[in-house]
Amino acid sequence: MIFSLVYIMRKLFLTAILILPAACGGAVPDFEGYVAERLEARRGEPTLFYVDGIAHAAPTFRDELYYERKHLKGEFEPPLPSELDRRLQNYIEESILLEEALATVDLNSPDAQRYLWAFLRRGLIAYYLARESGAYELAQNYEQIEVPDEVVEKVIAERFAKAGADDAELAALREQVRGTAVFLKWKKLNAQAEQAKRELIGRLKQRRKVRLVPKEMYQVP
Numbered sequence: 001m002i003f004s005l006v007y008i009m010r011k012l013f014l015t016a017i018l019i020l021p022a023a024c025g026g027a028v029p030d031f032e033g034y035v036a037e038r039l040e041a042r043r044g045e046p047t048l049f050y051v052d053g054i055a056h057a058a059p060t061f062r063d064e065l066y067y068e069r070k071h072l073k074g075e076f077e078p079p080l081p082s083e084l085d086r087r088l089q090n091y092i093e094e095s096i097l098l099e100e101a102l103a104t105v106d107l108n109s110p111d112a113q114r115y116l117w118a119f120l121r122r123g124l125i126a127y128y129l130a131r132e133s134g135a136y137e138l139a140q141n142y143e144q145i146e147v148p149d150e151v152v153e154k155v156i157a158e159r160f161a162k163a164g165a166d167d168a169e170l171a172a173l174r175e176q177v178r179g180t181a182v183f184l185k186w187k188k189l190n191a192q193a194e195q196a197k198r199e200l201i202g203r204l205k206q207r208r209k210v211r212l213v214p215k216e217m218y219q220v221p
Helices: 005-017 031-041 058-072 081-104 110-133 135-140 149-159 167-207
Strands: 047-051 054-057
Touching (some): 031 110, 047 058, 054 058, 058 135, 149 167
Antiparallel strands (some): 047 054
């Protein structure tokens, strides 16, 4: 499956976000240098696949996969085999397309950076709101979310009472209930973070004075 343009550009703005601070005093950000660095980081061992004989490392694939599932999709459980296969195929195609783009397009040109700006600004705003609202830290520290043992035992007693269940079955059930409870707790806390984002936007807009110039609204560039 060949990537859609939107998906490719979404990936490019994610890499571009990280190098924006390098642009100071009017300097042009080195998009090409950073993309080349990220592509180089995909290579190595232990090897997951080869492209034209060049080894691509499994740890980098896993790191990108789990980071994006966690922070961009709110998914914390290991992916199913079908999703893992799909994401791997996408990752392989993405690596090929990014290498071709890097070799063909001048990412440091004004035209390229103007095009990338449409994606970069959305990514920067999303990242800013996630950090300021606590949503980023909440997702990053998902594994540290705790649920009291008594809550787990109460759910088991009320909903999953099973006569004659052995220790192994009860242990598996506790793990399942705890996992569900952790996710529900994250979901509640994340909803609070989303509300915090809306409140932050409201406060920021109230601080600023905006005055429209109506005659300029419908001018064509």
